[in-house]
Every structure is written in structure tokens, then in C-alpha cells.
Amino acid sequence: MNQEIKVCQNCKKDFIIEPDDFAFYEKIKVPPPTFCPECRKQRRLSWRNDFNLCTSNCKLCGKSVVTLFSPESKMTVYCNKCWWSDKWNPRDYGVDYDSTKPFFVQIKELIQRVPILGLVNDDGIGSVNSEYTHDFAFSKNCYMVFSAWKIENVLYTSYIIAGKDIVDCTNILDFCDLIYEGLQLELCSRVKWSQNCTSCLDSAFLFDCKDCSNCFMCGGLRHKKYCFRNEQYTKEEYEKIVDSYKISTWLESERAKKEFEEFILTIPRKFANNKNCYNCTGDFLINGKNSKSCFNVQRPENDKWIENSDSPKDSYDLVCSGELSECYEGITSDHSSRNLFGIFTWKSQNVQYAHHCHTSHDLFGCASLRNAEYCILNKQYSKEEFEKLRAQIIQDMNNNPYTDSRGVKYKFGEFYPTELSYFGYNETIAQEQFPMTREEVFKNNWKWQDSFQLTKGKETIKSESIPEVIDDVKDQITKEILQCIDCERNYKITEAELTLYRRMQVPIPHRCFYCRLSTRLKKRNSYKLWHRKCMKPECTNEFETSYAPDRPEIVYCETCYNNEVA
Numbered sequence: 001m002n003q004e005i006k007v008c009q010n011c012k013k014d015f016i017i018e019p020d021d022f023a024f025y026e027k028i029k030v031p032p033p034t035f036c037p038e039c040r041k042q043r044r045l046s047w048r049n050d051f052n053l054c055t056s057n058c059k060l061c062g063k064s065v066v067t068l069f070s071p072e073s074k075m076t077v078y079c080n081k082c083w084w085s086d087k088w089n090p091r092d093y094g095v096d097y098d099s100t101k102p103f104f105v106q107i108k109e110l111i112q113r114v115p116i117l118g119l120v121n122d123d124g125i126g127s128v129n130s131e132y133t134h135d136f137a138f139s140k141n142c143y144m145v146f147s148a149w150k151i152e153n154v155l156y157t158s159y160i161i162a163g164k165d166i167v168d169c170t171n172i173l174d175f176c177d178l179i180y181e182g183l184q185l186e187l188c189s190r191v192k193w194s195q196n197c198t199s200c201l202d203s204a205f206l207f208d209c210k211d212c213s214n215c216f217m218c219g220g221l222r223h224k225k226y227c228f229r230n231e232q233y234t235k236e237e238y239e240k241i242v243d244s245y246k247i248s249t250w251l252e253s254e255r256a257k258k259e260f261e262e263f264i265l266t267i268p269r270k271f272a273n274n275k276n277c278y279n280c281t282g283d284f285l286i287n288g289k290n291s292k293s294c295f296n297v298q299r300p301e302n303d304k305w306i307e308n309s310d311s312p313k314d315s316y317d318l319v320c321s322g323e324l325s326e327c328y329e330g331i332t333s334d335h336s337s338r339n340l341f342g343i344f345t346w347k348s349q350n351v352q353y354a355h356h357c358h359t360s361h362d363l364f365g366c367a368s369l370r371n372a373e374y375c376i377l378n379k380q381y382s383k384e385e386f387e388k389l390r391a392q393i394i395q396d397m398n399n400n401p402y403t404d405s406r407g408v409k410y411k412f413g414e415f416y417p418t419e420l421s422y423f424g425y426n427e428t429i430a431q432e433q434f435p436m437t438r439e440e441v442f443k444n445n446w447k448w449q450d451s452f453q454l455t456k457g458k459e460t461i462k463s464e465s466i467p468e469v470i471d472d473v474k475d476q477i478t479k480e481i482l483q484c485i486d487c488e489r490n491y492k493i494t495e496a497e498l499t500l501y502r503r504m505q506v507p508i509p510h511r512c513f514y515c516r517l518s519t520r521l522k523k524r525n526s527y528k529l530w531h532r533k534c535m536k537p538e539c540t541n542e543f544e545t546s547y548a549p550d551r552p553e554i555v556y557c558e559t560c561y562n563n564e565v566a
């Protein structure tokens, strides 16, 4: 097959399908996509809510349950204990396939009726005291943590695979402890307000540093001690400078954050942070091979368009997935092979359009099944009946596709349409990478969540009344309702949080979790690539980078970066 230029059904822009892409689609038996990679990603992410929780009641036992699903989603939510129990049978919800109705409508109706886990976590089973977490396992004493496992005492953090005593971090790639406001860190201890660092200790405001300790306001350093703004000082001089910053106070820490942002713009940075990779494009790839447009992935191999994942092989178009092969268009398709169009479907083979199904094989359009085979719309068939009916449904999907309100057609081989998502667009991680206004969302006939998590005007303490220095803050603060200085949302300080702020000597934040999170995610480059030239004068090297051309950072090729920084 030759390279082909197609027009995206959704954005109407051209996109390219490469010969190896055709080979991949042929191997997994799906037609080539009709959406461009970016529109496919936006559609996929519009089905994943990572950070917006609410409370409701388990529809089986009636107990209060924390959930991703707002009442408007009309989902049937069960608590952890009920969902995993034998008190109900997902096969009881099975229905006959109706050839007069688009398949996407039938699977959507099934997804809404069959009970679903309020949150995907193992609180009370493998984890302890971690009710407010999602995509989460084997951990202890965590609160508002998303996509994580094997961690302890972690708060307001996402995408973390090992660590202890951490607040307000994203993308912790290997064990870290006592970290505040960190992004892309590994093997760091007692580090605050830092980004892209490995093996650093007792430091604050570091960018792209390795094996440094007692450094402050530095960028691109290796094996250093007692440095300030990349200059070497004696221990005594260094301590005097750091003390003068008074970063345990709110106003001074804000000032230092600003200074740091300006300072790191003067330090050249590498076009991509890929380690030990061969023939890869993307960012934050470790031990990768032949993988393109992947972001924050460990051990990718022959992959394209995958993000926040671990050990995917021969797979395309995935988010937050691990240890799988030949998977396509999925959200958390862990430990699977040939798991296509799956949402939170694990340990499964040869499944298509499976939603929260586990340890199953040969499913088509099923929801919440476990240990199942040869089911369609949760109804049991023999192997022969299953194969015959699946072929018929695929034919019907192609002859009479689901058409959304903008006229976009969804045949077999497309992921679920965004307009059928049970989440408001602004509840999902699509809003992070593809932000849209309420009006734009309504124009597409997508949903918008107006009410979630937003309490205003209930504050019992004004931000100017919070003591400046953390040591002056009394335990009483955990009883107060605070108000975010950016969005006015009310929020609280938990006891565990206060204890960590005191230990780490950082001030009480004056912004809510959501504003802190979005500020941090903006510092992480967008998961998108641009073709650019090295900014070192006279160098003609070119590369694919996640730094957009209009960004202010100094971006170098590997050679120039290594000459100047590493």
C-alpha cells in the first residue's frame, strides 16, 4: 500500500495514512480511520473523566458512594463492594440486537442500564483509606489521586507510579518522596516547585537537573551542590540566599515562582525528553523502539499516538493503558490483546466495543461483564452464532452508520461518538488538550456540565486572613472553608494535607485543586508535535518537538543541548 492523503470527516483537514498504518489496520481487521489523529484523540478523551468527582448513592445497597458520574449522566452506579459481588449478574441486562437501530445507540443504552463502578479503584480491597481516587490500586492514605498505584500518603496528584508524602504533582515516573508541586520527576526527595528532574535532593525551583542537592532556582545542572541561579556558592552563602527567599510564606513563594519561570526561559532545553529510545518521536519516552507521536510512555514498541501508558506493543491510539499488544482506540485497555474500542476493559482478548469488561474474550458491544466469552450486548451466544451475528452487525454499521447531529458518520471501526458520552465535555480530559467554550460545545451538540464541584460564596475565611507563614497556621484551618483567589471556588484543607505542608515548610495554597492542576498541566507541553529547527545559531538540525513554534523557550537539538548543558 502507498501513503494516502485523506480528509478528516470531523475537522475537514488533510491527514496522512502511511503504508505501515495500512498494514496495522489490516492486521487487526479494522478499516483505516476517517478521523485525523488529533480528532480521534479528542473523541477518545471526551470519554474519560479523570478529576471531577461527585457523591451519589449505590443503586444496590444505598450507601453513599464517590463517583465520576454526575446525576445528569443517568448511569447506574454501584459501590465497589456491590459491583464486585455475586449479588447481581450483568448478563441479566442482555438484550437482543435490533437491526433497525444504529449499533452505537444500542451499546450506549446498555452502558447506561448495566451497573458500573462509581470509581475505578480498589479502596477497601487492595487499598486503604483512599476513597477519593480513580484508576488507582494498591495504595494507602491517598486523597484526590488519579492514575496511580503503589503509593502512600499522596494528595492532589495524577499519573504517579511510586511515591510517598507527595502533594500537587503530575507524572511521577519513579519513586519520589516529600515532593510539593512537581512535574515529571523521578527518584527525587524533599524537592519543591520543580520540573523534569532526576535524582535530586533537598532543592526547590529546579528545571531539568540531574543528581543535584541543595540547589535553588537552577536549570540544566548536573551533579551540583549549593548552586543558586546556576552559580556555585559555599554552603553558608547558599543557606543565607535560600533563607532570604522565605518560601514558607505565601507571597514570597509566589514571587519566587515568577522569578523561576522567567529564569528557566534563559536555559536552553532539549527538543524532547526521550531516554534510551530508538527511532521514536514524542516526549518523555523511556526505553522505546519504533514508536511515533507517543507521550509519557515507558517501553513503547511499534506504537503510534499513545499517551500516559506503560509497555504497549504494536498498538495505536491509546490513553492510560499498560502491558498490551495489538490494541487500538482504547481508554485503559490494560493487560489485553486485540482489545479494540475498549473503555476500562482489562485482561481481555479479541473484544470490540467492550465497556468495563474484565478477563473475557470474544465480546462485541458489552458492558460490565467478567469471565465472559461470545457475548453481544451482554447476551450469551455459541461461538458460531457469535461470529455470524458480529459479522451481520458490522455489515449493518457500515450500511446504515450512526450519524451525529453534524452529519459525521460512524461506521464500524470508529470510536464512540462524543455526543453519546455520559460526561459533559468540560468534565473530561479532552477539555485539557482541546479546550472549548460552553457555546462551542453546544454548537456540536455535545454536553456541558454546569454544576459539578462548584460551590461558591460559602467561605468562612478570606485568603488574606490565612497566616502567611505555615508555622503560624493553626489546626483550625482544616475546619474552615477557603475561597480560590482565581476562580472563587470553595475548597478545604485536609488534616493530612496540613501535616505535609508543615513538614515540607510550604504555605497554605490560596488556589483550589482545579486551578493548581490546570496551571501545572499547562507547564507540561501539549501532547502534540511540531517540526522545527534547532535554535542554536548556525545549527541546521531539525526535529519533531512538543514546543510549538510560538513558544518562548530556547529549544536545541540533541548535539547542541549536549554541548551546552548535559
Ligand SMILES: [Zn+2]
Binding pocket: 008, 009, 010, 011, 012, 013, 035, 036, 037, 038, 039, 040
Ligand atoms: Zn480532524
Ligand SMILES: [Zn+2]
Binding pocket: 058, 059, 060, 061, 062, 063, 078, 079, 080, 081, 082, 083
Ligand atoms: Zn453498594
Ligand SMILES: [Zn+2]
Binding pocket: 484, 485, 486, 487, 488, 489, 511, 512, 513, 514, 515, 516
Ligand atoms: Zn480555583
Ligand SMILES: [Zn+2]
Binding pocket: 534, 535, 536, 539, 540, 541, 556, 557, 558, 559, 560, 561
Ligand atoms: Zn543544534
